[in-house]
Amino acid sequence: MVSSKTETANSDHPTFELTHPTLLDCPSCGTFVSAKDLDMVKGLGQCSQCAHTFDISQEIKKDPLRRPEIIMPQGIEMLKLRRSLELVVDWYHATPKRGIIGLISGSFFWNLLLIPMIIWMALSGHFLMLLFFSGHVVTGALLLLYLTAKLFNKTRITVGSEGIRIEHHPIKTPWNRSQFIGKDSIQQLFVSRYRERLQPKSKKTLEAYALSAVLSNNKAIELVRGLNKETQLYLEQEIERYLGIQDEVVPTEIDRTR
Numbered sequence: 001m002v003s004s005k006t007e008t009a010n011s012d013h014p015t016f017e018l019t020h021p022t023l024l025d026c027p028s029c030g031t032f033v034s035a036k037d038l039d040m041v042k043g044l045g046q047c048s049q050c051a052h053t054f055d056i057s058q059e060i061k062k063d064p065l066r067r068p069e070i071i072m073p074q075g076i077e078m079l080k081l082r083r084s085l086e087l088v089v090d091w092y093h094a095t096p097k098r099g100i101i102g103l104i105s106g107s108f109f110w111n112l113l114l115i116p117m118i119i120w121m122a123l124s125g126h127f128l129m130l131l132f133f134s135g136h137v138v139t140g141a142l143l144l145l146y147l148t149a150k151l152f153n154k155t156r157i158t159v160g161s162e163g164i165r166i167e168h169h170p171i172k173t174p175w176n177r178s179q180f181i182g183k184d185s186i187q188q189l190f191v192s193r194y195r196e197r198l199q200p201k202s203k204k205t206l207e208a209y210a211l212s213a214v215l216s217n218n219k220a221i222e223l224v225r226g227l228n229k230e231t232q233l234y235l236e237q238e239i240e241r242y243l244g245i246q247d248e249v250v251p252t253e254i255d256r257t258r
């Protein structure tokens, strides 16, 4: 494993900063190229096996550990200030449309069937039956809460010298709580995949992504749940860049080779 990476665009001589571990193979014969065969000033590498000379910047792009640069997805506003980085994510734009449609139909049918029944039970005095259905009422309310949050919520992430502050407005949900993580305890950010259920007890699930942080005690905590992959990867990229954290592979993160 050779260290290397990140072109700094300046004069005729590209220079390479060593920011993360990189794997480089000779583009001609495929032999592993070690650090001593890389000329970082000229940006050229020479294979010790076949003497082929190649452009390091081109080969670095093939590094399986390197994530390609993520361009800003729809629904994100970014404000870089001198003392802080502010990212505002719109949940509606950062949720896959299939998820929104699933939630709308799920909460619509659930509540459509439920509300007339509840009214009838209350009016006709079937209170025991009403109690029996209270679980369904809670589920219906949660579905509506989830849907409303998906349509109207925004997440504001403020990254400063103190750390990362995450706030969700205007709807508070039990699955995305506001929090603050001190800068010193953040080791690494990563994005992982999980399945999100659209309707209670249903087998229909949707792929969802979580942005998490590895803390100095080696425990991982979730920062933001339920946004799409591009959004989460973009947040990871920008926050790590701002805090000067070198991106590293985390075992539970999503595959880097695809």
Ligand SMILES: [Zn+2]
Residues within 6 Å of the ligand: 026, 027, 028, 029, 030, 031, 047, 048, 049, 050, 051, 052
């Ligand atoms: Zn070679």
